[in-house]
Structure formats: C-alpha cells, structure tokens
Amino acid sequence: MTLTGQTSTRKLLYWGSHYLMIAAFVIFALFPLYWLLKVSVTPNDILYTEGVRLWPSRTSWENYAFVLTQSNFPHYFLNSVIVSGTTALVTTLIAALTGYAFSRFAFRGKVIIVALMLITQMFPLVMLIAPIFKILAPLGLTDSLTGLIIVYTAFNVPFATFLMQSFFDGIPKDLEEAAMIDGNTRFEAFRAIILPLTLPGVAATLGFVFTAAWSELLFALMLVSSESASTFPVGLLSFVSKFSVDFGQMMAAGVLALVPACLFFLLIQRYLVQGLTAGAVKG
C-alpha cells in the first residue's frame, strides 16, 4: 500500500468514527425529545394501544390547539420568558462583576466570600422555601415575578460567578493594564476590553442560568399562588389532576416550551465557541 493510501484510509477511519460518535450523541440527545413529540401528536384514544409504536397510525394537533387557545399557557410562557430572561441577564451581570473581582484582586475577606458562596450550594433548596417565604412576604415579593427573579438570581449567582471567574482567569491582565494606560479607568477597561473577550463565557453563563430558571418548579410553585404570576413549569402541573394526567396536552405544552429555549440557545450559540483571545500576547 502506498503512503498516501495509508493516510487516506486512516483519515477515512478517523472521520468515520468521528461522525459515528457524533450521530450516537445526537440520537441519545434527541430520542427522548422525539418521544415527547410523538406522544403530543398521538390522539388520546390510541395513546396506550399504540404506546410503543415509533409513530402513531393517526396524528392530531388538537393537543397543541388546546394548549395554545384554550389554556393559560401563552400567558405562562410569557411569564417564564420574562423571569428566565431577566434572571439570566441580571445573574450574568452580577456574576461577571464578582468573578472579575475574584480573578483580579486580592482583598480581605475574599476567602470568606468564596466559602460563603460554596456553602450556599450545599443546603437543599427545599429547606429554604419556608424561610425565604418568611423574608419575602413582608416585602410584598411573594406571588410576584420580581420575587421569583430575585430568588433565582440569588440561587444562580454563586455558580455563575465561579464560571465567569474561570473565564476571566484565562485573559491576560496585561490587557486591562494596557487599556488603563491608554486612558480607561479599571472599570471602563473591564467593560470595553475584558468583557468582549469573555463573550463565549458570558454566553455559556447566560445559557445555564436561563435554562435553570426556565425549568425551576419548586419555588415557582411555593412562592406564587396566582395564575397571573405562574410560570410555565407550574402550568405543566395543571395537567396533573387528582385522578389522571393528561399526557398528550402536557407533552404538547412541553414541546412548545422547548421553542423559546431553543431560540435562546441559537441566539447565544454564535458566541459560545470562538477563540476570541487569539493574538493578544506574544509572537
């Protein structure tokens, strides 16, 4: 066999297995979602009789029609978008500031603050519901989207901070020093030079926080009692009545709930993976 022949078969093998593995991941990721979709378009009367078929003999969109027109879901979606979007933005902003301070400054009390953030991650959130309710109620922040946003932001800040810090650690500090000599204050340098370079990290953090807030159920259920401030996971529960679960409608709502989340991911996807810092330093 010739040398080029050898390398090209190796290449073929390499890319073959590469695509095979990618395909495996895609199938693993998508199959449950496919099943969600399948259940949502299966008419109720054949839901169980054709339970294990890959695609039902008849399909119907009535579950979707019901969710979109007869239920409160559009409203829940809107609430969820507001809560998750705001939480993602606010959390990422706060986490960027804190992560930057952790990455760049040595200051008194830093270890204590880091420890504090870690410890808050170790206590089951379930046990915080009652105390948080006690604190928020007098402020009029229960049963409101603002209250949810505050709580979600607090929950997500510690992790988002550590994540942002790890991204800032990867950016040479010469860069903001150069900017400070060029005429920026430190904060301006952070905003104009460092933050744009951590866009992949910012996007990843936004994505994590958004999805965490998007799917949170416990606090949404416990802190909010009115329909008008309910988020979409709480709405999903409304399909679970005392006697039965309306799976078709629930899955339809679930599939619809994927749409904003997907749009959000597509939006940040562009920034997620880019070697932005290339060329900053050295020869």
Add this chain to the structure above:
Amino acid sequence: MASIQIENARKSYGAVDVLHGIDLNISDGEFIVLVGPSGCGKSTLLRMIAGLEDITSGAISIAGTVVNELQPKDRDIAMVFQSYALYPHMSVAENMSYALALRKTAKEKISDAISGVAEILGLTALLDRRPKALSGGQRQRVAMGRAIVRKPQAFLFDEPLSNLDARLREQMRTEIRKLHRRLGATSVYVTHDQIEAMTMADRIVAMHDGIIQQVGSPVEIYDRPANIFVASFIGSPAMNFLEGSYEIADATTAGIRLSDGALISVLPVADAKPGQAITLGARPEHISIVADAQSGGLPAKVELIEPMGLSTLVHVTLAGKPIKIFTMDRPDYPVDSFIHIAFDMAKIHVFDTASEKRLPPANAAGILT
C-alpha cells in the same frame, strides 16, 4: 516630553520589601535603561511610574507634578508590554487609535496620526488586520505604534524585545534608538539583556535586590563599575575575579597577593591598607597571553579553547580559580598545558572584598574618575 523624578520610592507587598528607597532623576528626552537580574524589581519600578502599582512610600513626579495619586490614565505615559497586550478583538488601526479615541481626538486627526506612525513602522498594509493574523515581529511593531501615536510625556518599555529572535531583536534595537532620536521622548526601558542596555541607553541604571547599584553612561558603567555586582553583571563574557590581599611596593605600584603566593601588580588605590582583603577584577580583554614568566606572566592551566568567530575565548585556571581570556589570535594550546598570562595593570579593578565597593586608583586614575 517631560522629566521624571523618583524620590526615595519604596514598594512592599505586605511584609516583603521589593524596592528599598529608589532615587533617580531622569531628564527630559533621556533614554534610561533599567538592568538587573530577574526579580530585582525593574518591572515593579516601571509599573510604579506607570501607575499600575501603588507607591508604598516616597514620591514619583512627571514634568514636575507628583503623580503618586494619579490613575495611569491621567499620567500621560505610554507603555509597551513584554507580552505586547494587543487588544485581540480590534484591528491594528483600532488598537493604535484606542487611546486617541478615548481622548476624544477628532477623527481626521486620528487617521492622520495613525497613517503617519504606520508609515514609520511599516504597518501601513496591516492596518485592517487583527493581531492574530500578525507575526511576532509585526505584533511588536503594533505595540510600539500604539505607544507612539499618543505622543505621550514618556515611554515605558518592559522587555519589549524579549520575545523576538536574535536577528529581529538587533534590528528593533536600532529602530527604537532611531525613533527615540526622532521623537526625543523621555524613555524608561527595562531589560535584563546587557547588550540592549549598552547599545541603547543614554544612562544605565543597574539594580540589584531592589536597590540601585549604579547610574551612569554605558561607558562609565563598563569602565568604572561601582561594585562587584555591577562589574559582574555588565559585560559579556563576564569579568574575572580573583581574591587576595593588598600589598604596597612603592609610590607607583601596588600588588595583590593571591592565595597561591603569586603577585599581580595594580595601581595603588587610595583607601586600602596593606594586608586588606581585596577582590581583583579583570575583564577578559584586559588579560593577555605572554611568552613566559620573564615577561611578567603567571602560569595558568588551559581548560578550554572557545572560538567565537571574531575572537577566541581561552579558559584557564589561575590559583585554582577559572579565568577567561579574550584574544583576537587563533590559539591552539592543548588542554591541560600551561601558558603564561599577564594582567593590564592600568585596567585592573580593585574591590574591597568586605564592602564589595570599587577602590579607585590613587593618582593618575584620580584624574580619570
């Protein structure tokens, strides 16, 4: 352009003192080179001038104004980093115009300034590129350009050439010197490369362990090093040192008696008493190889012959100490053979072993110093 005064500047990180009271006056338009071994505090001093580090005590002033309390952005200085620190998300032109844009300079003025500087540095064709699409040398030029367009009061350089290969470094060295002559800007240049220090500086500041050892022109530093540290740090190949005790022969000659009993003649020095412990310093080019003992030579054993192109370096041992000798000849002594070497009496440096300070010659050389 401006002068820079540093007065009793100290820096400590917690309990660690890094700079112990630095005094330095840099006059308008001067090119100062800070040299010293790694960790001696050169970068720290430079960063204190820039305002990137707080000054623990003392004062730094630029153009007559104390700047201790000014932020870097208010000091009107430019700095070239060892890592270049180019903004990766900006084009070359944007990198260079960033500071001017922050100062709200008019657009036309900025583009004039940039095209002028780009011309000087040969960057005109690269203005639209991002740093990642540049070679190391080109990035270095952009870093220079970014500093130059601002027309600052002073330039600070922190080992700007250390990432370049030898040839490019040599070329940039002359270019920076030319630029300096053209712009006449006050410059402080940090390096641990003593060739850069010798070739570029108006004055060299030699530092060691956070203390200035000597300030002087390159020739002054080379010919009259203030102490053993400066003598050994400046010059390549490095100065040879031998220890012995001081002896006085007559009014015009003194000698250093080595441990093996050999005597090396030196000019008498003012502040030494007979029997005082002395360290003798001789640069490789001030030792010559002579025919035999009759012509005043001392026997030395050949260890290695090192051809260096233009010249040859002969490694020998004398009184158990290694000695390097610089010669323009092409010697071919066999290893382990004995040759005779002679020291150029007028060029030998005498240091007090205890204080490590140089003891200047008493008479004739008194005029020299």
Add this chain to the structure above:
Amino acid sequence: MNTGTQTGKLPVERRGGFSRKFSGIIEPYLYVSPALVLIIAVMLMPLILGLSYAFRDIRILNPFSGGFVGTAHFEALISDQAFLDALANTAWWTFGSLLFQFGLGLVLALLLNRQFLGRRLVQALVFLPWAVPTFLSGLNWAWMFNPVVGPLPHWMTSLGLMAEPFNILSDPDLAMWGPIIANIWFGIPFFAITLLAALQSIPKELYEAASIDGATTRQQFISITLPFLAPTIAITLMLRTIWIANFADLIVVMTNGGPADSTQIVASYIFTQAFRRLDFGYASAIAAVLLVLLLAYALSVIALRRAMTHTDS
C-alpha cells in the same frame, strides 16, 4: 553628568494620597457587593433560619409544635436506617451520574472542538436536553421506561438484556438506573459546553508545536489538553458533585424514592420528610447533616488539590 537638576523635597499631595489608596482598597468590594448583598439576604439568612429548625420541633399540622428540642433530631437520625440507606444511595446516585455526565461530556466537547460539516447544527441539537424542564424530562423518561407506553424495555428485550419487557423503575435492584440515565441525558450538555469553552481557549500554537515535536494525538491530549482543562474540570466537578447530591427533582418525579426506598437519596428523603410527613424540624436536621458532609467533601477536595499543586512546584 547630564542630569544636573537636584530636586528638593517634592510636594506630596496628602489629600489625593488618601483617595487613591482608599479607592484601591474599596474597589474590589464594589464589584462583589451586589452578589454579596443578594446572597446574604436571600440565601444565608434563610439558611441560618433553616438550620435553626433542626433544633426545634416543627411539624406543620401540629399546633403544639415549635418548641426547642435540642439535639433530639440528630439523635434520632443516627438510628434511622432509612437515612443511612439514603446516604449510601446518595453516593451511588451522585458518582454514578457524575462519572457518565463528565466522561461523555468531555468526549462530546472533544468531538465538537473539531471543525466538521454540520457542526453548528449538531452543537445546537445536543445541547437541547439541558433546556428541557427537569420535571418534564423526568416524566418523559419514566414514560419511556414503562413497557406499556415506552420503547426502551422492548429494545432491551430484543438486545437480550431483558428476558421480557418490564419496568426497571419498579425493580428495587435496577430502579436507580432510571433517574441516573435521565440525569446523564440532562447533564452531558453542561460539561460539554463548559469544557468546550475551555478547549477553545487553548492556544492553537501549542498543538502545532507539539505535533512538530512528534507528539501523537494521545500524547498531545495528555500533555496539553488535560493540563489546560484541569482548572475548569476541578471546579466544575466539585460544584456539580454538590449540586447533584442535592438534586432530588428527577428522583421525586420518576420513582418518588421507591420501590422500597431503593432510590431514596438524602435530598429526596428530606423532601419526603418535609412535604409528605410535614416534619420540617427533622427534615432540617437531615439537611444540616448533608451540609456538613458536603462541606467535608469540598474541604478534602480543596486540601487534596493544594497538596498536589504543592508537590508539583
């Protein structure tokens, strides 16, 4: 000498001196203060309040409860077999999930770190599970494991892994696999995204240099990729361990701790105590123990890392 001017005493502005030092000292606190205020108000204070319940008798439906009981809850806990079993299950659940999430996430990140046709699409698709609400994905997986309406048992039977289709969620020996698989499915994107972002920041020149030096792909992975990823790996693994140990949602939805408590982890046991038995005092005591255990884990990981980095240098 070309510097003739001997400067006298320079006038130092005392006022300004104070301000620069002062602003230098307070600057970091300005950056961290929003986070700090929020965390203290919304997490630390409730956490302390919650911990205090561990020493009180708090049962929601019992009007006589509320008194101080000292360490009675903790004494009861030592002999609570269900709790001890839940501890063992927690370890199994946490490390079983984490190992696969991390391993597969790393493989996925490495696959995506290569340029190939359709990469962006694939990237968007494989990250989707992360966006599905936990509650819904739990239900969906439970649905798929059910032989009446789900395909998985039938597939496993055809593959010879099962004699006949049955629901693993109702088999005490296998039930834990159900939530673990759902958790792996849900958690891979997290590691993939984080590691991918870290991979992207490795300077390409390093690989070029290494391949010129003749390093094989595996050697490059060990000598360049892993060391560069190490900080990200260390921090995310530790945080995720803590997070998963506390993550009861999938278990509550899919098995509710059953059958026969075989999938009961500490976090779901707390949930059961608090919301089914309405015994908040006892639930808080369990939560306090979990907190101490996780703290011990985190401290030992940090100590281990410190020891390792010290021997390195």
